[in-house]
Amino acid sequence: MSEIKSLARGLKLLELLAQAENGAGITELAGQLDIDKSSASRLVQTLASYGFAEQDPDTRRYKLGPRIVTLSRTMLTRMPLRDEAKPFLRRLMERTGEGAHLAILSQGGALYVDQVESPATLRATTGVGTVAPLHCTALGKALLAFDAHAHFPTELKAYTPRTITSPETLRVHLDQTRRQGYAVDDEEYEYGVRCLAVPVFDYRGKAVGAIGISGPAGRISLERLSELAAITRTIGQELTDRLSFKP
Amino acid sequence: MSEIKSLARGLKLLELLAQAENGAGITELAGQLDIDKSSASRLVQTLASYGFAEQDPDTRRYKLGPRIVTLSRTMLTRMPLRDEAKPFLRRLMERTGEGAHLAILSQGGALYVDQVESPATLRATTGVGTVAPLHCTALGKALLAFDAHAHFPTELKAYTPRTITSPETLRVHLDQTRRQGYAVDDEEYEYGVRCLAVPVFDYRGKAVGAIGISGPAGRISLERLSELAAITRTIGQELTDRLSFKP
DNA sequence: GTGCCCGTTGTATAATGCACAACGATTGAC
DNA sequence: GTCAATCGTTGTGCATTATACAACGGGCAC
Incomplete structure (x- = not known):
């Protein structure tokens, strides 16, 4: 002690x-x-x-x-999940055209551990090392909904008018997230930015992280949402499959 | 003590x-x-x-x-040089088509603190947080030649057959680097990778870092070298000019 | 089942970090 | 330019604290 x-x-x-x-x-x-x-x-x-x-x-x-x-870099390069996920992040970016991110649960939030930037001039860039809140980001919600270790946030801070601030609403929202298999952040963290994310599981079936895309609401329109969600889910599943053979 | x-x-x-x-x-x-x-x-x-x-x-x-x-990220975002240099790194990448890097002197080497990746599929990527040796990289040589705080390396480890391993040769090489105003790494650190770098000075005229490009020797050909060096020198000078108004 | 190795915890002793104080250096006001 | 105030650093005796030794509990291999 x-x-x-x-x-x-x-x-x-x-x-x-x-x-x-x-x-x-x-x-x-x-x-x-x-x-x-x-x-x-x-x-x-x-x-x-x-x-x-x-x-x-x-x-x-x-x-x-x-x-x-220096230490941070050596830590990141020693993270197996990061190596495994890299090619899938690239594919995710190429197929959707949006910036792709990998996050893990850490310090009560979603810690961004890798990214592949979109070549578009207008891009939403959240640097590696950032800790984003769980309740209003796609990656955060994916972790919150699927990672058993995630603590439900005590305070739901409002970042935009669309941020979900009621615990009950959030719980219902997370249930829906679990049912549909992917999480959405509809301008709930930053104005004009929509995000999509899916959990990633290891060989034991435990969530070890989440991958997702993030871009301007103009490009990630509500009409394209289901199409983009399908792509993200597919690639997330592929990564999960890859991790299943690791024990 | x-x-x-x-x-x-x-x-x-x-x-x-x-x-x-x-x-x-x-x-x-x-x-x-x-x-x-x-x-x-x-x-x-x-x-x-x-x-x-x-x-x-x-x-x-x-x-x-x-x-x-997390700490690493907050440290990097608090680094003024990094913010100032970012747009110049972008320009450098756009005009040369090669990956651009910013490094400072640290831990007896060149510490990479920022980068703008080339969109080309074939790219030389050295991640932020890496410490590269001073005697065989362009960024390192630029720091070694122009930063008064840089210690001349005691051991000149050979990474490729082209690595300069003799102190006398290196000193002559650094003199030339100082005269021409830019540093070259001609496959001295990694096979097939050529790099170019120039120092960056603050308002007191002290070297505070170096910026440069790095790419496959096929694209950074010896014929294009002087042209690329001119671009790099120009952008480096522009960044130095920008830093002159900061005291 | 049994022995071995690992990580953790309890405890007395001695080493170590701490509070108080003094020192040089720098800054700012007048 | 002078003086005062503030800052960061350094000495030192005392008491807290980290440590070495030992024992414990758990996992693993054989």
Whole structure:
């Protein structure tokens, strides 16, 4: 049980550095963690000596270090699901013409772990590493509906007027999602952006992620929706089939 | 001076987890750091409780956690150079037809922090977060030649028969790079891949990064080299100009 | 079933991180 | 230009805390 306190503080400092827009000063950091300046200074120095933090030579303020970017990449390249899904994401993009994404459940949201951008000039781009809410994105809904580990969100924040904010409505919506086998985000997270997503299962039948497309509502029209859903479902099923032979 | 020991150990554990291909066990980790199993267990538990590590429920082995990917993204989005460079990277890709990259000096190499992929089916893709050697890549050479903070590599590892492995040759080569204002990697890092890069300077005249293109040697032919170099130099200069008004 | 190896947990001791304080450096106001 | 205030860093004694040792419980192979 017992956490290592100073390691925990160091990690909290990393999160604070991440939140700070233009870096953070030692005094400021110490205040937020309610620890002494000297402790904060030494902790951040340690982070810096391993490349996890960096000091601006001019302002003496600290920010996140480059080592994190490196680690992130090695983590992503070590993710088997990502390798398996890549060609299917490409196909999904080519057949629909829209940006394709792969997400997993993480940190109470949908974590985007890979993408294939659409060549169209007008494109909805959600970068790898983003955590999107579960209740108003297609990938999120797909995870929420099919992944047993997903916690039903306690707060349904409204991002647009179309966002579903009532738990009952969302539950009904998720039932429908399960029945039809794919999830839709109809401008519920961002104005003018529609998304479609389907879950992906591993050899044990457990949902391990979701793939989907995302694009301007003008191109992903309501008339094309069922056609695009069919394509997405097919490719999702193919990926699931591929993952069935992995144990 | 004095490092916080347990934080340092936690960070070392992160690096070990990054190196481990298929996750790592506690005993194994403890052995590599020469600490007790119990310490390693508690440290990794702390990492896990903040999402920096993750335990496979089946094998009980640990691997890197998803929080790192999130942090990496926030760090990249907070990097001003990246925002400034993005449109220039796009232009570079459009005018040359090759994949364009932005790199900074970090961890003794060239850290790729952004890219715009070529639409061509045959493309050389080096993902964001990769650290490439300085002596045999165009971006690396550009940084090595123009960034005063760059340390001359102690070991010049040969990746292909064309890799420059002699320090004297490399110094002469870097002099030439400085004179002509752009760097070339002629299949010195990867077979069949040629790259071109130019440094980018901030308002103080200090090199803060490099941008360049990378593609199959068939398309980046030696005849087109000077033409492509001119384009890259021009766009690099434009980005440098843009950064001059930032203080 | 039995022995082995793994990850986790309890505990006393000693090492380590912490609070307080002082120091140099930088910034801003007058 | 001078002074004061603030910031980040560094020393140091004390007390908290991380650690090593040991024991435990579970999974796996034989």
